Amino acid sequence: MKLLGFVIGAIFFAMVIFWVSIGYCLELTLKANTVVDGENIFLRDIVSLSSEEQLAEEDMDNILIGSSPLPGMSRSIGIDYINLKLKQANKKDVSLRGEKGEKGEKIAVIRSSQRLDVNNAVETARDYIVSIYNKENIKITPYSFPDEVILPKGEMTLEVDSNYSLQRLNKRLFIPIIVKINGKQLKVMRIGFEIQEFQRVVVAASDIKIKQIITANDLRVEERDINYLRQIPLANIKEAVGKRATAFIKQGSILTVPLAECPPCIKECEQVTIIKRIGNLTITASGISCEDGMIGERIGVRNSDSKKMLNGVVCEGKKVLID
Numbered sequence: 001m002k003l004l005g006f007v008i009g010a011i012f013f014a015m016v017i018f019w020v021s022i023g024y025c026l027e028l029t030l031k032a033n034t035v036v037d038g039e040n041i042f043l044r045d046i047v048s049l050s051s052e053e054q055l056a057e058e059d060m061d062n063i064l065i066g067s068s069p070l071p072g073m074s075r076s077i078g079i080d081y082i083n084l085k086l087k088q089a090n091k092k093d094v095s096l097r098g099e100k101g102e103k104g105e106k107i108a109v110i111r112s113s114q115r116l117d118v119n120n121a122v123e124t125a126r127d128y129i130v131s132i133y134n135k136e137n138i139k140i141t142p143y144s145f146p147d148e149v150i151l152p153k154g155e156m157t158l159e160v161d162s163n164y165s166l167q168r169l170n171k172r173l174f175i176p177i178i179v180k181i182n183g184k185q186l187k188v189m190r191i192g193f194e195i196q197e198f199q200r201v202v203v204a205a206s207d208i209k210i211k212q213i214i215t216a217n218d219l220r221v222e223e224r225d226i227n228y229l230r231q232i233p234l235a236n237i238k239e240a241v242g243k244r245a246t247a248f249i250k251q252g253s254i255l256t257v258p259l260a261e262c263p264p265c266i267k268e269c270e271q272v273t274i275i276k277r278i279g280n281l282t283i284t285a286s287g288i289s290c291e292d293g294m295i296g297e298r299i300g301v302r303n304s305d306s307k308k309m310l311n312g313v314v315c316e317g318k319k320v321l322i323d
Contacts, residue, residue, distance in 0.1 A: 027095040030079055033108040037153050041065045043085075046077065046107050047096070063089045071113035071152040078106045114156070116149035116179065121158055125175035125191045128160045133169050137198045138227075144174070144192030154181040161188065169195055171228050197227040201254050202234040208249040213263060214240050224254055231256035264292035266299065266318055274301055274310065276322045287320065 028047040036045050043063040065085050069075040079098060086094050098105030122142050129140055161176040172194055179187040205220045212218075219237045226233050234240050234255045243260040266272055266289045274287040286304040293299035293314040301310050301320050312320040 026093060027097070030082065030096060030098045030105060030107050033110065035110045035112050036068050037112045039068050039152075041068055041077070041109055043082075046082070046109065063091070069109065069111045070150075071111050072150045074108050074110040076106045076108055112153045113150050114153055116151055116156070118145055118147070118149065121145065121177045121179075121189060122191055124158045124160065125177055125193065128175060129166065129173065129193065129195075132166045135197070138169070139196040139198065139225075141194045141196070142191060143194050144190075146189060149179070149187065149189065151179065151186060152181055155183075156181055157183070169197065169227060171195055195227055196225040198223050199226045199233065200235060201226060202237055202240055204249045204251050204253050204255060207251050208245045210245055210248050212245050214243050214245060214260060216241050219255070226254070229254065229256060231258050233257075234260065262294065265295045265316070266293045266314055266320070268292050270318065271304075272301060273317070273319045274303060274312065274322060275315070275319055289320070293320075 028043075031046055031048055034045055041064075043065060046065060063085060065077065065082060066075075079096060083096055086092075086096065122145060126140055126142070157180045159178050159180070161178050164176050166173070166175075172192060174190045174192050177189050177191060178185055179189065200221055200223050202219050203222045203224065205218055208214060208218055216237055219240060221237060224233075234257065240255055240260045242263070244263040246259055246261050249255065249259055268289055268291050270289050272287050272289050274285045276283040276285075287301040287310070288304060290300040290302060290309070295314050295316060297314050298311060299314060299320065301312060302308070303310060310320075310322050312322040315321050
């Protein structure tokens with residue numbers, strides 16, 4: 001009887017051991033597909049379990065399976081690859097099967113995403129330009145920006161790169177916008193703008209020849225974009241009337257300061273009086289100017305009698321003072 005009792009006890013103990021071993025084996029079911037938010041794929045993301053608490057208790061929810069695809073994209077992961085990851089994590093007491101029970105079954109992992117509202121980025125850059133150049137007469141037109149930007153899920157913020165400095169209002173600008181998700185910089189996008197600065201300026205109403213004396217009939221006032229000009233434009237017709245064109249000015253062109261000069265006091269080939277002072281003695285002679293000259297400028301003249309070439313300074317009254 002004692003022997004029989006010992007045998008029965010041994011059988012019962014073996015059954016308990018077998019039952020415990022069967023119960024301890026953790027069975028996981030591979031999902032057909034799943035969506036992840038982060039940059040990595042963990043075991044908890046791709047399997048189904050009757051009790052998620054049990055998965056956490058077994059210290060398996062944070063087992064790294066691999067990297068997530070790019071936002072909006074997907075990748076396929078097979079059971080064999082997952083089993084290898086479990087083996088590397090020393091999790092031998094785990095049973096993994098697919099939902100359909102097919103050999104070589106795979107899971108499609110999709111990365112969650114969000115689209116950047118490009119209009120918000122454009123407005124951020126535009127506000128920056130306006131804050132630097134607070135002018136009412138400028139027109140800011142975006143002309144270069146991405147059609148679509150796909151980003152991971154999270155809190156999005158947009159800001160102008162703090163290292164960028166807008167020194168002057170060029171005709172075309174590229175403003176760098178930093179895109180952050182949950183405070184982390186993910187992308188720098190450059191948005192191009194065309195800048196127009198409008199002002200009422202003097203415009204040629206007709207072609208104006210070089211060295212032509214400008215009259216009021218030659219001019220009109222229009223509102224034009226002056227941002228591309230390298231010289232200061234004339235804003236009032238009175239600033240140009242009576243002056244001489246320094247170059248050919250095509251009809252419709254904006255008159256700038258260097259294009260209109262005061263007419264010379266002495267013109268080329270004009271008769272002048274040559275003056276030479278020796279002590280208290282003043283000698284005068286008739287001469288012909290060899291070039292145009294303003295008062296105070298040095299020009300060449302030719303003595304009408306001796307035909308000798310001389311140089312002197314232009315004075316009032318069409319006189320040239322020889323040194």
